[in-house]
Amino acid sequence: MEAPRGRPGNPVGRLPGAAPRGACRAIANEVKRTVAEYDPQAIERKWQEIWERAGAFDADAEPGRPKYYVLEMLPYPSGTLHMGHMRNYTIGDAVARYKRMRGFNVLHPLGWDSFGLPAENAAMQHNIHPREWTNANIAQMKAVCRRFGFSYDWRREISTCEPEYYRWNQWFFLKMFERGLAYRKRSRVNWCPKCQTVLANEQVVDGCCWRHDTTPVEAKDLEQWFLRTTSYADALLDDMKLLEDGWPERVLIMQRNWIGKSAGARVRFRLAGEPNVSIEVFTTRIDTIYGATALLLAPDHSLLPKLFEGQPNRAALEAQASDLRRHILRPAEMAAEKRGFFTGRYVENPFSGEPMPIWAANFVLSEYGTGAVMCVPAHDQRDFEFCRKYELPIRVVIQPENGDQISADALESAAADYGRLVNSGPYTGLGSEEALVKMANDAESRGFGIAETIFRLRDWGISRQRYWGTPIPILYCEKCGVVPVPENELPVRLPANVAITGQGSSPLAGVPEFVNATCPRCGGRARRETDTMDTFVDSSWYFYRYADAQNDRAPFDPAKVAYWFPIDQYIGGIEHAILHLIYSRFFCKVMRDLKLVDHAEPVSRLFSQGMVQKGGVAMSKSRGNVVAAMDVADRYGCDTGRAYMLFAAPPEKDLEWSEQGIEGCSRFLARVFRLVERHGERLAVVQAENAAGADPASLSEKERALLRKTHQTIKRVTDDFEIRWHFNTSIAAIMELVNELYAREPLEEDARPAIVKDCLDRLVCLLSPLAPHLAEELWERLGHGDGLAAVRWPGFDPELAREDEYEIVVQINGRVRGRVFAEAGLGEQEVLRRALEDPKVVPFLEGKTIVKTVVVPNRLVNLVVR
């Protein structure tokens, strides 16, 4: 790289007007002599107390005043605040503080997702009541949050394990029950033998429990309560268009996949020889039905045993079936081979009348569609592989619109694309899209099928055989059957004294005082439901409760919610992209139907922050690479921790924990402290002069330079908050400003105190969302009696930010050959003239012809020569 060149007459690499070299020593000495050390612990303690006494971050609904609701995801109170939390809350806090300075009424609350399994595990291991354990953890984590000075309105704190909160879970459940959105059915459930409870489908990952990733989930039949998420499947999908601007694309994609809408048709195939028995399949490709050469059943399809009846080799078939059931493919065994066997029976293709053999196949999912599919090897890759293996016939019924015709013998893989129908009876010659509609219609009018759209999304099973959760408010009466607990009897409280063994069914079943109840309808004996709710119920609506956390007559006052909602900015980890966020959207839609809210979506903007890693991997207990937030605060102060979280990477990217990096941030804050401290006493009595709009001629060259850098920094930091959401570059910009101020020391020379003060004031304001305690302290030291909470975000004056003079790069054929200076606004011709005269440039032009010139204002000149 070329050596930096200063202007003629200036020392190389030094800013025009910077202090002469000899001055550095003097400044350093003076700084050392007079400046107190940056003491983050003292400063942070002081301001946290002041904020708390003042209720500085309490916010109430003020109709007519613009609001901003910024929210971080509800934490589980594990006891330690780890780096992920710290990063999450630091981002949210920076945004909250920035928006306050922008004049918004900011709602920024925090609470605790305090039901859940770990409390029960702790109860077993340490013989401590889940409530005690949980509350101790909450106290600990809250202390860390306070130590970090996050600007929460603590009056709105909620804890989901308190009856004041969970009674509204029960209330919502009853509302859903009334509307048929909560129902009970016996169903095959995912059972985790370690958790000793049911898991939602969403909680099964690769066939294993989401908490125990080496424990395979078992199938079990149980009576379960479900919430009918599927009745909102279309709304959940359609309303995603409202989120396209504010949510990360990948989250929307994940949700779309999860909902898994597929449009197709249900078709009934009659069992050959038994006209009253038929098998239904679901297909999205009814246009290929003339190419179906078999019908495939899931190994656990309910009809399978019936098919074997009366066959001589029935026992052998049943053995094969149960063998195949053991080989139902789990996602982890995706590469495993397809297997199946012929059942000995046939169905009749309702379109062609042709007989088709029925096979059982291990890759057919019993829980999706109808658990049976038609097998079209020519046009479906899975069927193709299956038929090749078992030598079933392959028949081409779709030919590509353009390109070579295909033939069954030459196929190396299935041809799944749409095309034109061949060998398809009366449909031959139609295009796939046309045929899909027509054939489904015909199937319906001929009585063996119907167009249908199905979803991958299933109803949400919420029953958990656990103690530490919300009791499901249902009674079972010997006479009246299933009876909901009347609203006025809520909450159904968790009994305090329960033996938690971790074995068998719900611990509540062992508490007679809880189980035995009176039927509210007939007054007879009733048994209470002993399952509790999935904790995702708690977190599906908690952010509404923040709007009205103390309400004891309703989950919230709709007017308050109408003021604060929707959430303007929600911030959390990507791990909640599906479960929590779909359930929350579902709850919102139910609430809208209950007329509690009038918005369609609860969250306008969602941000997924990156993980915090150490040594390139996520911090985790098992890896032993966890750094606790409290340790950072103890060693460096929380402002340093915050600054590092924001500086080390843009917020959406993973962040590598670096001790040296954090020391760099600590140095930076100390450097800011010394700078302001050095001038604070002198400037505290000075009224800052707002130079905006001032006559530039009245400013000294140094004043202009100071103001220019300051206003350029304001612009950069403001854009970072408003548009880019890249706080790393905000801090970098502020560092540049600080460097410039140091370089121009002594500031008291050639610059009026009022101007210097103005610059330092603005610097401190820019810093305040990022390192709030230090900023408050410096603000005070600059002589301001009022706290920063009352201060507006600094304004930006483009006139002051403008450069007077630009260095213009002169390129010859795209290569940098020289540099010239041009005053702002200098005409193109003049810039070009200077470029052509530049002594560095001239030799490159000798004997050449300039074919083209490009002049980019304030940036460069490119001369194309030949």
Place this chain on the structure above:
RNA sequence: GCGGAAGUGGCGGAACUGGCAGACGCACAGGACUUAGGAUCCUGUGGCCGCAAGGCCGUGUGGGUUCGACUCCCACCUUCCGCACCA
């Protein structure tokens, strides 16, 4: 396999609309101050060649568009994440 994100110095990262690649920080080196410095302040720091002036190379790879490409287009490689026999 499908979908998404990303590949830039020794490291974290910057470059906003196509216009000086490497801002800012870390690390390292030199200097100042100092009894001392792992504090502070100042300076330097992509690679190669060169005493220097300067030159050449350089943003995963290969092409393309353009006066000009980290940025746009095409093909490919690698990494991470999500989904995955969903009929």
